[in-house]
Amino acid sequence: MSDTADQTTSVPEPGAGQTDTIVLEGVEKIYPGSTQPAVSQLDMRIPKGEIVMLIGPSGCGKTTTLKMINRLIEPTAGRILLNDKDVTHVNGDLLRREIGYVIQQGGLFPHFSIADNIGVVPKMLGWDKQRIRERADELLHLVGLEPSTFRDRYPRQLSGGQQQRVGVARALAADPPVMLMDEPFGAIDPITRDRLQDEFLEIQRTVGKTIAFVTHDLQEAVKLGDKIAVFATGKLEQYDEPETILTRPANDFVSDFVGGGAAVRRLSLLDLARLELHPIETDERAVGNQNGTPVAEVDGSGKPVSWRHLPGAEASGTPLVTVPLSGTVYDAVDVMLDGSASLVAVVDEEGRAAGVLHWNDLVGGLRTRKGDA
Amino acid sequence: MSTATTETVDSQSDVAVLEEEKKQGRFASLWLQHYDLVILPGIIVVLLLALLLYIGTRDLDTIEQRVLAPDNLASLLGQHLWLAALSTILVLVIAVPLGILLSRRAARRVQGPVLAIGGFAQALPPFGVLLLMAFAFNFGVTTAVIGLTLAALLPVLRNTVIGLQQVDQSLIEAARGMGMSSRQTLFRVEVPLAVPVIVAGLRVALVLNVGTATLASYIGAGGLGELVQQALRLNRINVLLVAGAIIATVALLIDWLAGVAERIVVTRSG
Amino acid sequence: MNFLNYLASNAQQIIFLTQAHFLVVLIAVGVGSLISVVLGLAVSTGEPDPPRYSVDWFAAGVREGGLVFTAALLTVPSLALFALFLPITGLGVTTAIIVLIIYTLYTVLRNTVAGLTTVDRAVLESARGLGYGRMRRLLTIQLPLAWPVILNGIRVTTLISISIAVVGAVVQGPGLGILLLNGISRIGASNSFYQVLAGTLLCLVVAAVFEIFFAIVQRLTIPRGIRV
Numbered sequence: 128m129s130d131t132a133d134q135t136t137s138v139p140e141p142g143a144g145q146t147d148t149i150v151l152e153g154v155e156k157i158y159p160g161s162t163q164p165a166v167s168q169l170d171m172r173i174p175k176g177e178i179v180m181l182i183g184p185s186g187c188g189k190t191t192t193l194k195m196i197n198r199l200i201e202p203t204a205g206r207i208l209l210n211d212k213d214v215t216h217v218n219g220d221l222l223r224r225e226i227g228y229v230i231q232q233g234g235l236f237p238h239f240s241i242a243d244n245i246g247v248v249p250k251m252l253g254w255d256k257q258r259i260r261e262r263a264d265e266l267l268h269l270v271g272l273e274p275s276t277f278r279d280r281y282p283r284q285l286s287g288g289q290q291q292r293v294g295v296a297r298a299l300a301a302d303p304p305v306m307l308m309d310e311p312f313g314a315i316d317p318i319t320r321d322r323l324q325d326e327f328l329e330i331q332r333t334v335g336k337t338i339a340f341v342t343h344d345l346q347e348a349v350k351l352g353d354k355i356a357v358f359a360t361g362k363l364e365q366y367d368e369p370e371t372i373l374t375r376p377a378n379d380f381v382s383d384f385v386g387g388g389a390a391v392r393r394l395s396l397l398d399l400a401r402l403e404l405h406p407i408e409t410d411e412r413a414v415g416n417q418n419g420t421p422v423a424e425v426d427g428s429g430k431p432v433s434w435r436h437l438p439g440a441e442a443s444g445t446p447l448v449t450v451p452l453s454g455t456v457y458d459a460v461d462v463m464l465d466g467s468a469s470l471v472a473v474v475d476e477e478g479r480a481a482g483v484l485h486w487n488d489l490v491g492g493l494r495t496r497k498g499d500a
Numbered sequence: 501m502s503t504a505t506t507e508t509v510d511s512q513s514d515v516a517v518l519e520e521e522k523k524q525g526r527f528a529s530l531w532l533q534h535y536d537l538v539i540l541p542g543i544i545v546v547l548l549l550a551l552l553l554y555i556g557t558r559d560l561d562t563i564e565q566r567v568l569a570p571d572n573l574a575s576l577l578g579q580h581l582w583l584a585a586l587s588t589i590l591v592l593v594i595a596v597p598l599g600i601l602l603s604r605r606a607a608r609r610v611q612g613p614v615l616a617i618g619g620f621a622q623a624l625p626p627f628g629v630l631l632l633m634a635f636a637f638n639f640g641v642t643t644a645v646i647g648l649t650l651a652a653l654l655p656v657l658r659n660t661v662i663g664l665q666q667v668d669q670s671l672i673e674a675a676r677g678m679g680m681s682s683r684q685t686l687f688r689v690e691v692p693l694a695v696p697v698i699v700a701g702l703r704v705a706l707v708l709n710v711g712t713a714t715l716a717s718y719i720g721a722g723g724l725g726e727l728v729q730q731a732l733r734l735n736r737i738n739v740l741l742v743a744g745a746i747i748a749t750v751a752l753l754i755d756w757l758a759g760v761a762e763r764i765v766v767t768r769s770g
Numbered sequence: 771m772n773f774l775n776y777l778a779s780n781a782q783q784i785i786f787l788t789q790a791h792f793l794v795v796l797i798a799v800g801v802g803s804l805i806s807v808v809l810g811l812a813v814s815t816g817e818p819d820p821p822r823y824s825v826d827w828f829a830a831g832v833r834e835g836g837l838v839f840t841a842a843l844l845t846v847p848s849l850a851l852f853a854l855f856l857p858i859t860g861l862g863v864t865t866a867i868i869v870l871i872i873y874t875l876y877t878v879l880r881n882t883v884a885g886l887t888t889v890d891r892a893v894l895e896s897a898r899g900l901g902y903g904r905m906r907r908l909l910t911i912q913l914p915l916a917w918p919v920i921l922n923g924i925r926v927t928t929l930i931s932i933s934i935a936v937v938g939a940v941v942q943g944p945g946l947g948i949l950l951l952n953g954i955s956r957i958g959a960s961n962s963f964y965q966v967l968a969g970t971l972l973c974l975v976v977a978a979v980f981e982i983f984f985a986i987v988q989r990l991t992i993p994r995g996i997r998v
Contacts, residue, residue, distance in 0.1 A: 159822070199898055224901030234896025238914050238993035248900050281995035297900070307899070536838040543842060622926070623977030625933035627947070628970025631954050635963045711847035715937065718954055728853045732940070737857045744853030748846045755845040 148305055148337035149173035149196060154205030156191050156361075165191045167361045169205070173354075178331065178338040180348035183358030183384070192358070193307050193341045197226045209305060224248050227298030227306035227336070231313045233290040235282040241267070241293055242278040248301045266296035269333075271326060288319040295327070299334065308340040312347065324350055345385065349373070349392060357381050370396050394489075395457035399450065399473055404482025407431075407472060421483055423447060423472060430478040440469075449474045452481050459484050537763065540756045544749055551745040558738055567730055567739050577750065579722035583641065583713040584706065584754075587648035591656050591705045594649070596698055599660025600686070611661060618658030626651035626712040634719040644713070644721035652708045656701045663697020664690060696766045703758040710751050724750065776964040784949070788972050791945035792979065794938070795931045798867045802874025803924045809836065810882030810920075811908060833883060840876035848873070848937045856941050866935065866943025873934055874927045881923025885916025918992050925984045932973050932980070946972050 149172070156166040166188040173179045181189040194200040196207060198219045207215050214222050235244050245266055246259040254262070264274040270292040282290055291311060298306055312320045328351065331338070342348050348355045349369045356366045357380075364384075365377040373393045376382035385392075408422040409431065419438040423431035431449065434442040448466035450459045452475050463471050469486045531538075560568065602611050626648075633647035671693065675685040717725035727743030730736075777784060813833040815826040843851075851869045859865040889912050897911050939947025949969030956962040 197899060199895070220901045220903045222901070223899055228896065228899030230892055230896050230899065232892050234890075234892040234899075236893060236897070236911060236995075237890075238995040240995065251901060283995065294896075536834075539835070539838050540842055543839070619926075620929070620974070620977060620981070622929040623932040623973055625936040625947075625950075625970060625973050627933075627936045628950055628966065628973065631950055631966045632963075632970060634954065634957065635966065707845045711845075711849075714847045714849040718951075725849055728849055728940070731853070740853045740856060744850045747850035748854070751845050751847050751850065752842055755842070 147172040148175045150208040152206040157203045176335045177353040180352035180355045181341045182348045187358040188361040189358045197223045227303045229294045229298045229308045229311045231310045233294035245297045270296045306336045306338045397456040407480045407483045431480045580724045584709040587709045588705045590649040591652045595656040603664040618654045621654045639720035641721045644716040652705045656705045659701045699762045699765045798870030799928045802871040803878045806878035814886045844876045848934045852941045861942040865941045866938035877927040878923045885919030889915045
């Protein structure tokens with residue numbers, strides 16, 4: 128237990144309490160008729176504007192924890208603070224109107240139109256009709272649904288992915304500082320889910336909410352989370368940034384949970400921009416140089432099209448594949464495997480060569496740029 | 501029926517409930533599953549006691565004594581049960597095979613209309629059907645049995661068809677997939693799985709017929725309705741109350757027995 | 771004299787009795803449904819698994835008990851109930867309506883309970899998560915979503931009540947049963963058969979009128995988003 132306590136308290140710097148939007152102090156939940164706590168003595172701080180992913184096997188208490196934050200489940204003991212205000216004993220319904228809540232399958236009201244669904248909380252808060260309508264349109268726009276097409280439809284006329292977008296819009300309606308999400312993308316097909324996750328990150332960049340997000344999908348946790356909280360039978364096992372969880376699991380439970388694929392998953396966390404890449408030459412005079420720098424042939428706009436010279440290999444036999452600098456190492460590996468190439472040219476936004484990544488670098492250890500790790 | 505306390509908020513409390521049920525033991529779980537079968541006989545016993553007490557405290561005149569004499573009651577009860585039993589058997593013999601026939605692929609088209617008419621026919625008064633039979637045939641037990649059978653036919657047919665519809669289609673496909681013929685599928689898979697439905701149909705028919713049989717006295721077929729008719733004719737409130745209580749008790753008791761039988765069959769066939 | 775002639779020459783009486791039948795059923799089903807729906811709402815529990823000895827737990831008990839009890843009432847033959855109520859409420863329309871109300875209870879209560887409890891859990895949870903209080907949830911989410919099921923229960927109970935109301939003639943309740951009793955008591959006399967036939971068939975006419983009525987009510991009261 129003391130290990131976990133260290134883990135949880137080590138993350139925010141001292142004196143950062145002011146910026147923690149959600150604070151759980153010694154929170155505990157014991158269901159009636161049960162002797163074992165579903166969540167025991169939980170301390171956790173979620174900093175303002177961050178997405179924290181709660182993950183763990185089923186029955187680990189992650190959902191219970193989430194629902195205690197908006198008191199859908201009343202904690203048996205402990206204290207919950209939102210923006211430094213103790214909300215453990217305030218009126219639950221009023222509290223929940225100030226916290227966004229998204230669940231699996233959206234939970235849209237089937238007998239309300241899409242606009243009415245989004246306007247649910249504003250209406251309870253007494254906004255006037257005009258303002259509610261404008262807000263609904265604005266939010267539909269934000270989540271990528273054309274207001275004029277969708278505002279008067281009913282939930283069953285929408286696909287699962289569209290319903291989930293409306294679910295997010297509804298949670299954002301009254302502009303709550305905090306959002307709770309309970310496996311919102313859990314019941315959606317993988318392709319749509321991937322797109323929704325991208326859009327969700329995009330939206331978060333503009334709205335900057337403090338978000339607690341329950342998932343059972345490690346991939347999702349790694350992709351979306353600023354931090355990940357790994358739960359096991361009512362206890363917080365590790366609470367850290369995704370990269371740390373993957374590379375330095377706090378204990379056997381977490382390393383088992385993260386599983387054997389951790390090394391591969393980690394690749395998707397490493398941005399190419401943060402790597403120290405090998406140099407690349409585009410000047411044909413560099414052909415035959417002795418320092419081992421590959422030389423690429425470029426087209427009129429400076430984009431590399433083929434290899435002119437590859438030290439230690441036959442340039443004409445190796446296809447030139449590229450990956451954008453904004454991608455991750457995972458993307459680079461993907462491109463290399465796909466093109467049967469042992470190296471990949473990393474290109475910047477204009478498509479100009481910025482460096483080279485060799486297949487051997489992956490095994491030999493990737494070097495991140497100094498001072499940036 | 502055991503919906504009392506088994507839905508859960510979270511898998512954690514799921515475990516808690518299971519543990520709790522284990523602690524409470526067999527008796528409690530039996531009670532939770534079948535308490536409705538215990539409440540009903542309780543009501544019946546109370547009703548019977550009230551009835552006995554009531555008659556015990558009254559001074560009955562000679563007419564009342566004659567009508568309420570045990571052997572008169574017994575013979576009316578006998579007639580009543582005979583009417584109900586006979587018509588129920590007839591209903592089952594006709595309605596269940598007919599229901600199975602209707603559930604065949606070839607008859608699927610007729611199914612919808614039959615269900616719709618069956619639903620609408622609930623408004624057709626059994627009393628009217630019974631009386632019309634008296635015009636077609638004569639007064640008497642045979643006519644009454646025919647009338648009762650006709651009146652209960654559509655509701656039971658409807659129940660059977662719905663029950664067979666509810667047999668899991670994937671099981672039927674699995675059976676066909678293993679190479680069973682459609683006849684084998686019917687008798688080895690569909691009918692056994694529909695047994696609970698057929699038993700439920702039996703219960704429906706029985707309850708309907710016990711009820712309608714009270715009206716058989718209007719076409720001279722006797723039965724417990726005779727008591728009510730006599731009480732009304734003689735203007736004897738005591739007889740009326742006793743008659744009402746006896747009929748109610750008999751009906752509840754028979755429904756209870758059918759309910760127990762149903763529960764046993766359903767439990768056996770999983 | 772054929773059946774149509776009979777109908778034509780007795781049109782006034784027949785129309786009067788049909789109207790009376792319709793009204794008795796309408797009043798009984800109306801009152802009975804109101805009682806059942808209000809009762810169903812009152813004993814509906816906000817939680818699917820209410821904690822022991824709480825108000826909800828108690829309500830769940832009342833609900834299950836009420837269902838078992840009203841179901842038992844439905845198996846009691848109508849003649850018995852008419853006989854039992856006659857000494858208390860006398861001959862005539864009061865007894866007829868009271869007994870019909872009793873038969874209405876189970877079907878509507880069962881459908882109300884079923885409708886309220888089968889509302890999608892995700893919908894209820896999101897309502898709670900958005901800050902809907904219990905009453906608001908019950909009246910603006912659960913009730914509208916359960917309404918199609920409740921309405922269907924009322925429809926079914928109406929059909930059953932039409933055929934039960936016939937027996938009400940035994941206690942001199944108004945309606946088509948009077949034609950039946952008249953006919954059978956004059957069996958052999960002219961038109962007695964037509965009388966019984968008319969009484970029986972007109973029940974179906976009353977049923978048809980109610981079906982149309984319910985089709986309209988359905989159209990008007992079921993929210994657009996859940997209409998099938």
